[in-house]
Amino acid sequence: MISTEFEYARPKTLREAVRLLGRHGKSARILAGGTDLIGWLRDDLVKPDILIDIKGIGSLGKLSFRQNMLRIGAGVTITELTESRAVRTHFPLFVEMAGMLACTGIRNRATVVGNICSAVPCCDNGPVLMVYEAVLQVTGQEGDREIPMSEWFKGPRQTALRPGEIVTGVTVPKPAGRHAACFAKLKRYRGEDLAQASVAVLRSDSICRVAFGSVAPTPVRAPNIERILTSRMPPEAALEAAIDAIPKETSPITDLRSSKEYRGRMLGVMLERAVKTVASRLEGSGPAYGVNVLDDYTADAEGK
């Protein structure tokens, strides 16, 4: 039960939301899906003066795909995202990730943007948006600006968003040419769980991008590993070198969900399985998007 007192506003326009936010500053909280915020309110972890519910702002609920650019409005839920034909066709990595994110009830409510605004180290959308090199659109009384995903996370629960600003959406460019991807999430069991560790890998003929979740203060890109995987080394050797480079890219800790030893060890397994799965998907032979290679891994079996 929520015992703290606060005002509730449901503006109809973005301008009104920005005005309210400007007036209340840090004592305002944006309410979208509420799947994080309501829990924090119940546990007295946040005590805002006002909740600004952005679900009444029609423009924020839009999801579009034009000129190879996906735009996810700040009100778009995980379910809306994964039910979009454009997303299923061109960005299947979202579908794979979303299948492991919480449960149907939460996905029906939680927003993609809200997930990265909460900015917990284990957020599943983080690594995925990072490998797609997505860009956030932000607006405030000072005007509009864009923040690339690579500059978004500043620490656990900390982002580049300034007081008075609101994220209106995120744009995700479709990778050029033939491409494939894989999201692997280490969980304590098959049911819904926060990631003990996660990895997203995206490859095309020209690029390879890798990002990790839950193994650093924020989701992180792994440029060294990307460089190794796109080098001229033979694939097996490159993979081995990439796995060796994991400790340089991550800093796992021991917490309730896992020891740093297990996290560290599993990152190697996850990277290997994800890279091999991406390779087989690029060839058109890999498993359908939506499997968790940590539970049901087939790339090795096909290779042998």
Place this chain on the structure above:
Amino acid sequence: MNKMHYVGQNEVRIDGLEKITGAARYVDDLEFGPNLLHAEIVASPYAHALITSIDTSEAEKVPGVVKVLTGKDFPYKFGLYMKDRYIFAQDRVRFAGEQVAAVIARSPKIAKQAAQKVKVTYEELTPVLDVDNALKPTAKLIHPELGAYPRVPWFFPKERTNIAHWRKTRKGDAEAAMREADVVLEDVYVVPRYAHCAIEPHVIVGLYDLAGRLTLWSASQSPFTQRNVFAETLASLGLSHKDIRVVTPYIGGGFGGKAGVSMEILGAALATAVRGSPVKVRWTREQEFCNTYQRQGLTAKLKMGVKRDGTIVALEHTLHFDAGAYVEYGANVVNAAGLSATGPYRVPNVKIDSLCIYTNLPPGGPYRGFGYSEFHFGLESHIDRLAEMIGMDPVAFRRHNAIREGDTLPYGAEMNPGNLVEAIDRVAADIGWGKKETPSRPGVSTGKGFSLFWKSPAMPPNAASSAFLKFNEDGSVNLMVSGMEIGQGFLTVMAQIAAEELALPVSKIRVETPDTDRNAYEWQTVGSHVTWGCGNAVRAAAREAREKMFDVVHRAYGFDPADLYLENEHVKSRAKPDFTLAYRDFVISGIQTPHGNFLGGPVLGSGMFMPEFTSATGDPETSQGGHPNVHYTVGAAAASVEVDRATGKVRVLKTSLAVDVGKAINPDLVNGQVVGGMVQGLATVLYEDMKFDERGKLLNPNFTDYKIPTARDIPDVVSPIIIETPQPDGPFGARGVGEHTMIPSAPIIANAVNDAVGVRIKSMPLTAEKIALEIAGTYADPHFTTGGRCKMPTEN
């Protein structure tokens, strides 16, 4: 016996439609009107501290607050088997989360806001957080007054220690026999604490009305036991049993967590402070984890000696239960384990020491399995290891040593009927024992694990059941019992038993959840005993009603009662085949004689049952001499698993479980118990785990970090096998089956993982992390530094 029409049939559960449609009502669904008050508890942030002051003045000023109460208002002790608790902490708190004060207000929100304004100052004491520290001679005493606590006669506390109860069981000479053994293995196994995680949190509404009645609507497995504890505790307010009424609507799961009295004492006590207004106490999920009962942690030291031919000759089993801050219920878990920690084996020489140890963790208590789930993990892991050491197949080893009817139990009584050997053979066949499964992909290994299990209800020797039933004008029946429907299908099974005796379809019998004013007495719905105990009472009630029906037919028509029988809702006579009298024609209105008058009247039946052969009078030093347990239900189980050697993830392909239930009154419901118990048990071995910080605070009182199984985590196949060796004193031969089905879950997985990847993990849970790091050789289990001590057979 004639062919049965209702018992043994898969009758559809009578509460099913109500629950599926949402018509079933739970305590929190009940309406109490605008005068309903709400209580919020002020809980201790410390695991161990002295209370130096409580200032409620700021809280009392909050508009909408009705009353703020503390330990001063209720200086009364309570407890089921030992009175070691207070309604509110008095001078000290003994676990983080313990109730120190309560605010009663007009809304839950006001109560919560005001509770934050109650100022409590503490002097923090060093908490005692594990059994090893609690047993040190220098350990801080958690209950300095232990010796003075009222308790049942079968508890043996050690004054001026943290040992609340020490159950010793001695048979033969274990020490001497150990010397004669060819192989001796000694090792330690650790089982952490677990939470029941019933989906419905605890909730109680109390109303002390102006007529002097105290009524409680409680989410409980134990309406009469609650009434008794409330009456004892609040006796000084002038309340007697007749004045207290406990109503228990449907509950959303219990698993032992809603047995006895835990937080419910608050509902009863607070109601007396706001006479005339109902007051609700409803736990949050966090409180559900921290301040009800938890399954107790166990550190078990096992030493077992066997002969080269596979015969077990001796067992020394030392069980240190981390029982928490209060053991008024939990000490009986320790007692139960201490009487039966041989498992279902013939062991001629036994030395069991089962210790109930106070710690500054939340109170331990009953949880499905009641001590047996805990000790079977170590025992059945140990059995596998010993079989391997003597080069014997673990199933053959178990079969060789399996207990049989008539064998002498650890405390000297005789083993009841039950076909454990058949269970072993059928499970071995069902799981394909001896056949290595082909791994589904590279990188995984397959393995199988086996375990036996047994369990008896743990009850006071005079735990009783009773039943009323009454006929209605149309020949239908209302049956009133006070066993609790906790999802197991109790109501349906009682209806089936009455239906069988009364030759009446189940659809013509209404059985509802208890109300102590209306329904007959039942001790509690625990220990998997209600089908047996209450079933006997229902059977007796039905027979009494039947005798009354025969008597009135005899008086009205002159038929010999010995010729009368019931069939298809009619009274019939073997001597007069053309005679038939429908129930509806006489069970209320009687039978008219040729003179115009009527004989008979409303037909009622009442029945009672108490296991008159039991006693708790065993010698405290040996446990010999008493007959503490009514019967054991035995069985066997196995798992077939696949382990990913890189991630340590275990996939349970199949489990198989055979249990000798005596008679399955409703086989579908027995199968439900097998599936539910197995899944619950698999969660305890694979991922559930309570984690406390160094100050005794629970770190994961939520489903974010305390994982309970989802539909995705159920094994591919759960195969139930029902065996029926009748229990002579059970209704239609039935004996208990409820808890049993989760008891072998942990060891079958531990043994299967060892079979698959060759790692023996001796502390639960067997998380993927532990298994992967063990395989890699990098896991340092904080509990273990050695592989156990053993004496190996000499070469010859």
